[in-house]
Amino acid sequence: MNAIPEHPESDTELEFESTLRPRNLREFVGQEKVRTQLDLLLRAARLQGRTPDHILLAGPPGLGKTTLAMIVAEETGQALRLTSGPALQNAGDLAAVLSSMTEGEVLFIDEIHRMARTAEEMLYLAMEDFRIDIMVGKGAGAQSVPLDLPPFTVVGATTRAGLLPAPLRDRFGFTAHLEFYSDAELERVLERTARLLELGASGAPLAEIASRSRGTPRIANRLLRRVRDWALVHQAELDTPSAQAALELYDVDARGLDRLDRAVLEALILRFSGGPVGVRTLAVTVGEEAETVEAVVEPFLVRSGLIARTQRGRIATLEAYDHLGIAPTSR
Template sequence: MPESEAELAFEGALRPKSLTEFVGQPKVRGQLELLLRAAAMQNRTPDHILLAGPPGLGKTTLAMIVAAESGRPLRMSSGPAIQHAGDLAAVLSSLLPGEILFIDEIHRMARSAEEMLYLAMEDFRIDIMVGKGAGATSVPLDLAPFTLVGATTRSGLLPNPLRDRFGFTAHLEFYDDADLERVLTRAARLLDLDISSSAVAEIAGRCRGTPRIANRLLRRVRDYALVHGTGADLEAVRGALELYDVDPLGLDRLDRAVMDILLTRFDGGPVGLGTLAVSVGEEAETIESVVEPFLVRIGLLTRTPRGRVATPLAFRHFGVERSSGPFLTDVL
């Protein structure tokens, strides 16, 4: 098997195939199991499902599991790929009866497509405009019953009429270390990697509560152990993660660059998002959507009306003393 095909096969093998194999998110798993079993007992398509949460927590995997558990085919698309109502009409009109339609990043669909989706989700029907100008007519087109599974990292950007048409909304939470250790143990078994429990715990503490990052770090540890001819022990894990700039809190190069600028150049803030982004040479959207959520969650950064402010924990973690300026309580 070519190397690229082997990597793809590995990625597919890491994804759980059923709710019983899926690690973590116990509340969401229980809710989905009830929804799917009730639909099967009534011989109907499951209600539309919205999966909301940060990247890397398993939204795409859960969509695949919904299709597998209900025994129905899966059609996959994404919000950025649906930029016109016609794009959505082409997808909807070609769905098979009972098919699962998965739309990733559904909040990024075009507004005209969103409005078409309202009627499709509720009545399994869309209206196609034929002609232009005064002679244009609306032709109704009946659709086969389907289940829409939408995934979003920013549910607040979904318009209320669309959000209200989902029969069930699942909010995925970050994983704790115990669940991440179970994820890593399963992945190591699939990799045929003999790894110590202390090494697994070390990786789990550095992967930001995200299974996708956990699996990625595990593969780097495997590579490190292979190249250096060592086992996947605690020393190998620390060596690999140091090489790839992942510190004991899970901070990467960009996280540390943001905190270094904030702590040393601006004495802990407050600093505006635009100024912070220019200082580290990144887009403001990247700082806001990728870096800040984790820094806020672990208590190193706070957003205030006057800008971003480093917390006392950040000063202690980076070993920096505050020289002047207001304290955190002065800007809240």
């Protein structure tokens, strides 16, 4: 019997996520090519006694960019400093961070494409020459004072690599493109998580959760926790029926679609006869922001083959009709 421990997990969400993060590249599941490339980069830097080249991690949310940044710091034996693009809204914000960096430290900038332009321009010089120019004074008497920085490594993460200006992209010595996970890889992620949470689950129930996790480890771990909660409350084994019942309760269907995904599909098919229709019109129909539909819902539906983009708008595929159990209409 897969007994569910009743002790609380962690005091905070941050502590919980921290316990699940791999500590090194050997523990990191999936992204085989990126892991091999990153391992080579870090080994070469270690053999040469230098700081690793700057690293850019690009890919959708939840695939492990922050975890890889932490692993870079762990593998190099250096401290990790975390910040984000939205927090660096002027050159002064970045100067405050850079001026306190120590030699070999790893600076992780999440959503680096959202940095202010003035901060980006300062970062160019810091990444290339390890120095920055600080303006002292105001008006005609202002002076530029150069400040040398110790060698350090920038790890940037972005979900929209196309928004990064070319001068910034070119200053990264290595760019990794993270891909969505296969169901088999997600099952390995869940096996590790289940082991850390002492759930005693394996095999079919984890495969069921993996198949509904949209190729994303973060989602897989979250769904496993919801299934664990369901089994605990209902005093049931963490088996396939429990997984199916819990995921049905949380509106996650057999293909990983949630309530909003299905609402968009149903609106496209039932209200607009399968399209074509613009994304803003779809968003208004389901009562969501256009940015949410375009950035969160649409990529998964397109990748799943349920909708297609055309010059005239979005259209539902035959697979979408079949998934919702609706007879196709002639366009």
